[in-house]
Amino acid sequence: MSSAQRLEVLHPPFALTLRAGDLTLRPLKDADLAEYAELLRRPIFADPQSPAMFWWYRAEPEVRVRNALSFQWRLRSEISPEGWTLPLGIWADGRLIGCQDISAVRFAERRTVTSGSWLTLDAHGKGYGKLMRQAMLVLAFDHLGALRAESSAAIGNDESFGVSRSCGYVDNGTQMSTLPGPVVEEQRFLVTPETFRRPGVPVEVAGVTAELRALLGA
Numbered sequence: 001m002s003s004a005q006r007l008e009v010l011h012p013p014f015a016l017t018l019r020a021g022d023l024t025l026r027p028l029k030d031a032d033l034a035e036y037a038e039l040l041r042r043p044i045f046a047d048p049q050s051p052a053m054f055w056w057y058r059a060e061p062e063v064r065v066r067n068a069l070s071f072q073w074r075l076r077s078e079i080s081p082e083g084w085t086l087p088l089g090i091w092a093d094g095r096l097i098g099c100q101d102i103s104a105v106r107f108a109e110r111r112t113v114t115s116g117s118w119l120t121l122d123a124h125g126k127g128y129g130k131l132m133r134q135a136m137l138v139l140a141f142d143h144l145g146a147l148r149a150e151s152s153a154a155i156g157n158d159e160s161f162g163v164s165r166s167c168g169y170v171d172n173g174t175q176m177s178t179l180p181g182p183v184v185e186e187q188r189f190l191v192t193p194e195t196f197r198r199p200g201v202p203v204e205v206a207g208v209t210a211e212l213r214a215l216l217g218a
Contacts (some may be wrong), residue, residue, distance in 0.1 A: 007029075008207075009141070011076065012209055012211040015129075015207035016088075016206070017205075018088070018136075020132075020133045021065075021131055022092050023090060023128060023135065025100060025132060025135055026091075027089070037068070039098070041061045041110065042120045042121070044124060073168045082217075083104070085101055085102070086102050088100045088136065094130055097119055099117060102114075102139070108217035112148040112150060112177070113146050113148070114143055114151065117133065117136075130163050130166050130167060138203040139205055144216065144218040147193070148192055149191045149192075151188075151191075152186040154184045155158065155176070155184065166194065167197055169189035169190060170191070171188070171189065174186060174188060
């Protein structure tokens with residue numbers, strides 16, 4: 001057994017891989033972090049004053065990178081059936097272009113996931129945002145047994161709204177953001193297996209092992 005294979009046994013999320021069209025989604029590994037750091041230095045929003053700007057992106061690039069690396073390592077150490085986040089890197093034709101996170105709290109009882117995502121600015125407008133969200137929902141509904149998937153976006157973030165609605169999400173009220181940074185009003189969204197609009201390409205999911213299910217409370 002190679003060292004990479006041993007690591008996948010020791011940390012089951014590392015065995016997870018999703019493929020949909022040109023996209024590959026998988027948890028970030030240490031070998032990916034240099035490429036991930038470079039990505040975090042690049043533009044995500046066309047308007048740097050956008051209210052939809054992520055709070056963590058407002059930091060200076062080097063601070064942003066250090067914080068993001070700490071965040072990735074912390075997520076690995078905190079994963080348990082009580083609460084978890086899988087940070088899936090997004091590769092298009094072998095190039096890292098963003099991240100799609102999927103999270104849950106007490107998944108075994110609630111059967112509910114939440115998500116967040118981002119793409120570098122040069123990857124916008126190519127359909128990747130919709131497809132990576134759909135791939136994540138296939139994992140959640142078909143392979144983990146989720147019954148609900150929730151999301152939210154700042155009022156005025158029409159691009160994110162469009163992705164959510166095109167995947168079958170429906171409006172689910174509003175809320176004031178709880179994340180660090182400026183407090184903004186957010187639109188909440190909800191999708192279920194019944195309302196989910198599936199992608200036009202197959203989604204291949206590998207690595208959903210019994211060990212991973214146990215770790216996630218699936």
